[in-house]
Structures are given as structure tokens and as C-alpha cells.
Amino acid sequence: MIVYILCFILFLVGLYGLITRRNLIKIVISLSIMEFSIFILLVLIGYIDGGIAPIITGLESNPTYVDPLPQAMVLTAIVIGLATTAMLMAIAIRLYRKYRTFDIREIKNLKG
Amino acid sequence: MSIIVKKVAQLIAGLIFLYGIYIIVHGHLTPGGGFAGGALIAGAYILVILANGSDAIKLKKEEVGSSLSESVSILVVLMMAVAGFFIGAKVFFNNYLPTGKMGELISAGAIPLYNIFIGIEVAAALLTIFLALIIYKEEIEE
Amino acid sequence: MELTLSILLGFMIIGAIFALHAKDLLSAIIAAGIVGYSLVICFLLLKAPDLAIVQIVVETITLIIMVAVILDSTREELKVKIDRRQIINISLALVFMLVLVFFFIQAISNLNPFGEHTLRMASAYVGETAAKTGSANLVTGILFDFRGYDTLGEATILFTAALGVLTILRIKGRK
Numbered sequence: 001m002i003v004y005i006l007c008f009i010l011f012l013v014g015l016y017g018l019i020t021r022r023n024l025i026k027i028v029i030s031l032s033i034m035e036f037s038i039f040i041l042l043v044l045i046g047y048i049d050g051g052i053a054p055i056i057t058g059l060e061s062n063p064t065y066v067d068p069l070p071q072a073m074v075l076t077a078i079v080i081g082l083a084t085t086a087m088l089m090a091i092a093i094r095l096y097r098k099y100r101t102f103d104i105r106e107i108k109n110l111k112g
Numbered sequence: 113m114s115i116i117v118k119k120v121a122q123l124i125a126g127l128i129f130l131y132g133i134y135i136i137v138h139g140h141l142t143p144g145g146g147f148a149g150g151a152l153i154a155g156a157y158i159l160v161i162l163a164n165g166s167d168a169i170k171l172k173k174e175e176v177g178s179s180l181s182e183s184v185s186i187l188v189v190l191m192m193a194v195a196g197f198f199i200g201a202k203v204f205f206n207n208y209l210p211t212g213k214m215g216e217l218i219s220a221g222a223i224p225l226y227n228i229f230i231g232i233e234v235a236a237a238l239l240t241i242f243l244a245l246i247i248y249k250e251e252i253e254e
Numbered sequence: 255m256e257l258t259l260s261i262l263l264g265f266m267i268i269g270a271i272f273a274l275h276a277k278d279l280l281s282a283i284i285a286a287g288i289v290g291y292s293l294v295i296c297f298l299l300l301k302a303p304d305l306a307i308v309q310i311v312v313e314t315i316t317l318i319i320m321v322a323v324i325l326d327s328t329r330e331e332l333k334v335k336i337d338r339r340q341i342i343n344i345s346l347a348l349v350f351m352l353v354l355v356f357f358f359i360q361a362i363s364n365l366n367p368f369g370e371h372t373l374r375m376a377s378a379y380v381g382e383t384a385a386k387t388g389s390a391n392l393v394t395g396i397l398f399d400f401r402g403y404d405t406l407g408e409a410t411i412l413f414t415a416a417l418g419v420l421t422i423l424r425i426k427g428r429k
Contacts (some may be wrong), residue, residue: 001362001367001368002256002260002332003256003259003260003263003368004152004362004365004368005115005362006260006263006264006267007263008355008358009267010263010266010267010289011354012274012329012351012354012355013267013270013271013274014270015347015350015351015354016274016347016351017270017273017274019343019346019347020340020343020344020347021274021380022332022334023279023331023332024324025272025279025282025283025320025323025324026279026282026331028274028285028320029273029274029282029283030274032286032289032290032316033273033286033289034411035268035292036266036289036290038350039293039305040263040293040296043296043297043300043302043305044259044300044368045365045371046371046376047300047301047368047369047371047373048369048370048371048373049255049370051148051301052301053143053301053302053303054301054380054391054392054393055143055390055391055392056214056391056392057390058215065380065392066301066302067330067371067373067376068299068376068379068392068396069339069376069379069396071302071304071305071391071393071400072286072396072404073398073401074302074305075145075146075147075304075308075393075397075402076146076307076397076404076407076408078270078308078312079147079151079308079312079406079408079412080318080411080412081312082151082238082312082315083237083241083411083412083415083416084415085316085319085320086241086316086319086415087415087418087419087422089245089319089320089323090241090244090245090418090419090422090423091422092323093326093327093423094423095244096327096328097139097316102327102328102330102332102376105339127408131326131341135292135307139391139394140389140391140394140395141390142391143303143304143306143307143391144304144307145304145393145394145397147308147392148304148307148308148311150317151308151311151312152311155311155314158315158318162318179416179420182413183413184289185371186409186410186413189406189409190406190424193402193406196326200425203299204402206404207386207387207399211386211387211388212388214268214384214389215390219388219389220387220388220389220390220395222390222398223387223389223394223395223398223399226405227398230398230405232408233412233413235411236416237412237415237416238315238421240404240416240419241415241416241419242315242318242319242425243317243395244416244419244420244423245319245322245323245419245423246267246322247423248309248423248425249322249326252326252425252426
């Protein structure tokens with residue numbers, strides 16, 4: 001049970017950074033930390049004690065596999081996370097070229 | 113970068129590329145598949161670009177090719193999924209090819225084909241994103 | 255098993271806190287890499303080799319893209335004074351976190367203890383994948399056969415992201 005609570009603490013750290021930081025790069029890092037905590041939580045829920053990796057080899061008789069469904073869902077989510085991170089970084093570098101700062105509050109004040 | 117870095121990067125990039133192809137082709141037998149192999153192939157290209165330095169005019173030709181192969185491969189995946197409507201059980205994403213014997217390289221019906229085209233799509237998309245960033249930096253410096 | 259995972263998760267939390275408070279943006283990005291690479295070891299311990307392969311490659315490419323952006327612009331973190339808006343932000347974050355903790359306590363009472371998961375939907379997948387698709391890797395079988403729509407949506411999102419990056423970063427139009 002303690003691993004679920006630690007996952008949730010990791011999620012809260014990401015949420016805290018997302019709300020209180022003012023630097024664009026730090027906000028992107030906080031978003032990816034929240035993503036990671038959700039991935040590990042989903043895979044933790046699907047784990048079974050004594051289970052083996054979900055690949056049929058034909059060597060074991062009557063095997064128990066860990067749940068393959070959360071693994072398949074997380075696999076797509078990881079690649080989507082990379083795509084969103086790359087897009088956010090593109091927006092950040094474009095904003096830096098225009099306003100010469102990463103501070104979101106200053107960007108809001110300049111309104112150029 | 114110095115000539116040692118360039119030569120070593122060229123040697124290693126070939127091996128990484130081959131490993132990515134292996135991961136994609138054996139996706140239905142061993143861990144891995146289209147997503148992992150595609151990201152590895154994109155990593156091989158990125159390694160060569162980082163070692164050899166960037167030249168905006170050459171990279172623009174590369175970018176046209178990568179965005180073209182990205183679009184074509186996602187279209188092929190969609191076509192293969194739609195083909196399930198016309199062959200067999202009339203379901204989207206129907207696995208209409210014969211499944212064969214489990215554990216052999218050519219088996220599992222259409223899954224290896226989906227793996228290959230998703231692999232090309234992931235590799236081309238990641239490469240396009242990276243090339244766009246590098247070309248942007250080059251154009252700013254001019 | 256649970257102890258090992260707890261130590262790794264604690265390590266990830268320390269890395270995340272350091273990433274949020276680092277003075278230099280480059281060290282913040284490297285500290286975020288601690289979280290990503292620890293995740294790879296967690297996936298390996300949890301019997302998910304597919305995820306471990308994908309995560310280690312994706313984390314490396316993410317680090318390369320982030321460092322490429324940082325080295326092109328400033329590396330210094332902003333000097334933030336504690337003013338009234340900052341205090342309001344921090345208290346708002348604390349309130350949000352308290353609300354989430356309340357719902358988490360409600361939710362965790364419905365979860366099985368760690369390691370005693372019961373297969374509900376997946377039991378049908380595990381039983382039928384070998385007969386219906388002939389794929390030895392169950393994750394690939396689910397991904398491209400039973401859950402084909404998800405994979406198609408993922409490919410579409412990746413395509414859209416690449417188009418979006420091209421649109422944002424293009425200064426001169428393509429001839």
C-alpha cells in the first residue's frame with residue numbers, strides 16, 4: 001500500500017511545481033513528472049505477485065502473467081508524452097525569441 | 113566535433129539502426145515493437161546529425177523526406193485497418209491474414225505489418241520534430 | 255519487492271523536488287532525468303520489459319531536445335521574490351493538494367493491496383490472444399488487435415504534434 005502513497009506524493013510534487021513555478025521550462029518539467037507518476041501507478045496496479053512478463057514461451061506449465069492491459073495503455077501514453085513535451089519546448093523557444101524571457105508573468109504583462 | 117567523434121558516431125549509428133530494425137521485426141515474439149524500434153531508429157539519425165554538425169540546406173531535404181514518409185505510413189496503417197471492412201468478418205482492424213504457427217517469424221497475421229508501419233511513423237515523426245528544432249536554430253543565427 | 259520499489263520511488267521524489275528548486279536550468283533538466291531513468295528500473299522490476307525499452311529511448315530523446323532548447327537560450331533561473339501573488343499561488347496549490355488527498359483516501363480503499371490484482375477484463379485477452387492473433391507477445395497482440403483504435407489515435411496524435419512543431423518553428427515558408 002505504501003507504494004501507491006509514494007506515487008501520489010510524486011504526483012503532488014509535480015502539481016505543486018505546475019502551480020507555483022513561473023519559469024516555462026520548470027512548468028514543462030513539472031508536467032512530465034506528473035505523467036511519470038501516472039505511468040508507474042497504472043503499472044503498479046496491474047502487478048501480480050509471482051507473475052511473469054506477458055510473453056508466451058511455452059516453457060512454463062500453467063503460468064500466471066501480470067496484467068498486460070495497463071502495459072499496452074501506458075506504452076501509447078509514453079510516446080504521446082514525448083510528443084507533447086517536444087511541442088511545449090517548441091512553444092517555449094519561440095516565446096523566448098519574441099520576448100527574451102521565460103517568465104510567464106512578464107510575458108503576460110508585455111502583450112506584444 | 114573532432115574526426116574521432118565523427119567516425120565512431122558513424123560506426124555506432126549503423127549498429128543502432130540495425131538493432132531498431134530487429135526490435136521492430138521481432139515485435140510479436142519478443143519485448144519491443146513498433147514504438148520502441150521507431151524511437152531507436154530516430155535516435156540513430158539524431159546521433160549522426162549531432163556528431164557531424166548541422167547544415168540547414170542539407171537538413172531541409174531530409175525534412176521533406178521524413179515528413180513525407182510519416183504521412184504515407186500513417187495512411188497505410190489506416191488503409192490496412194479499413195481493409196478489414198471488405199475482407200473476412202467486416203470489422204475495423206480485422207486480422208484477416210492467416211495467423212500461422214505461434215513463435216515463428218512470419219506469423220500472427222497482420223500484426224508484423226502494423227508493427228513495421230507504426231515503426232516508420234514513430235521514427236519519421238520524432239526525426240521531423242528534431243530537424244525542425246535544428247533548422248530553426250540555424251535560421252536564427254543567419 | 256515492495257521495499258525496493260519504495261526506495262526507488264523515494265529517490266524519484268527527491269529528484270523531482272531538486273528539479274523544481276535548482277538554480278540552474280541545465281541541472282534542473284538533468285534532475286528530471288533521474289526521475290525518468292528510475293522509472294525504467296521500476297518497469298523492469300514490475301515485469302514490463304516492453305515499457306522499459308520504450309521509456310529508456312524516449313527519455314534520452316527528451317533530454318536531447320530539452321538541452322538543445324536550453325543551450326540556445328538562457329540557463330539562469332529567475333530571481334523570484336516572495337510577493338503577494340506568490341503567496342496566493344502557494345496557498346492555492348496547498349488547497350488543491352488537500353482536496354486531492356481527500357479523494358485519494360477515498361479511492362485507495364477500493365484498490366486491492368499491492369500484488370494481489372485480480373484479472374477482470376484482461377483474463378479474456380490473456381486466454382484468447384494466442385488463439386485469435388497468434389502473437390507470442392501479449393502486449394503487442396492487445397495493442398494492434400483488440401485495442402487497435404487506441405494505437406490509431408496515438409499515431410494520429412504523433413502526426414499532429416509533428417505538424418504543430420513544424421507550424422510553430424517555421425520562419426520562412428517552404429518553397
